[in-house]
Amino acid sequence: QDKTKEEKVSAVAASSVCQNLIDHYNLRTNGNWTLTDKRKKMIKARLKQFNIDDLKRAIDGIVTIPHNQGINQANTVYLDFELIFRND
Secondary structure, three states, X not given: OOOOHHHHHHHHHHHHHHHHHHHHHHHHHOOOXXXXXXXXXXXXXXXXXXXXXXXXXXXXXXXXXXXXXXXXXXXXXXXXXXXXXXXX
């Protein structure tokens, strides 16, 4: 079934927002995450509860926590994309 013009525009806008969040995550974590279908689905699910600025603040916050930066007993960095986006 063909998508309507409105549905196509909406899908492009959603992809743009998702890419924007991935770019922000990469910038703040010095990461190299790509926008996969799984990550897009996770972002869209979070956008039902939070706006893009909320999610960017969550990203900004996670990188300021020493534990997540690897200052912990295991010396393990906890900055995986899924850490922020896996659930509300």
